[in-house]
Amino acid sequence: MRSNRALYLLPLMTLAIVAGFLGWSLVSGRDPASIGSALVGRPAPRLAAPSLRPGEPALGEALLHSGKPVLVNFFASWCTPCLAEQPLLERLAKKDGVTLIGIAWKNKPEEARAWLQRLGDPFAAVGYDLDGKMAVDWGLSGVPETFLIDAQGVVRLHFRAPILEKDVEDRILPLLKAGS
Known part of the structure; x- marks a missing residue:
């Protein structure tokens, strides 16, 4: 019993x-952001997305192998943290001369275009990943996520949250200035 x-x-x-x-x-x-990324130190995943801008060519590998570092930013018009991050991306593109590639993730193209038109478009090239298949290769867990790709096409940094001024000053700009 x-x-x-x-x-x-x-x-x-x-x-x-x-x-x-x-x-x-x-x-x-x-801190969930301290998990790190399996991509850091490895070649960037394949970049293949239709252009968000009508009449522009699709995004491809050449954008990651241009001989200079780029930031790849996954965003969405329905993402509140993306809204908060947008002014900093604008500054990076305009004031600091950083090349930004944008990918609208799981976002209707017309909504993403309207969002960029309203807030400003900092991207040298911008595409969309409506079904989220490309994001799987990049290990995306949500938006915004940003990757710093060096001049050789290798992932050097990965941010799983909106980038902040501190990230720009302490991590992004030093790597860009070093010519990574």
Whole structure:
């Protein structure tokens, strides 16, 4: 009879252990952005997307192998953090001369075009990934995500959140100035 009671307590003890682990992981202060990226240090994934701008050619590999570093930014018009990041991207393109390639992720092309027209378009080339297939190759977990690709087409940085002024000053511009 006593062993039957222990069997009834086993699910409760399991639940308590799982709840304790989940609670610890929530309050431990771990930063999801610190996970890193398997792409850093490797050649950039394939870039193939229809152009968001009517009449312009599709985006292709040549954009990543132009002999100079580029930032590839995945965004969406429905993404609030993308909205917050947009002025910094504009500044990077205009003031700092950074070449930006934009990919509208899971976004209707007409909505993405309207969004860029309203907020400003910092991209040297911009395409769209409506079904999200290209984003799988890039390891995208959401938007915005930004990748710094060096002059040889190798991923040097990956940001899984909106880039901030601190990121630009401490990480992006030093690598660009070094000619990575």
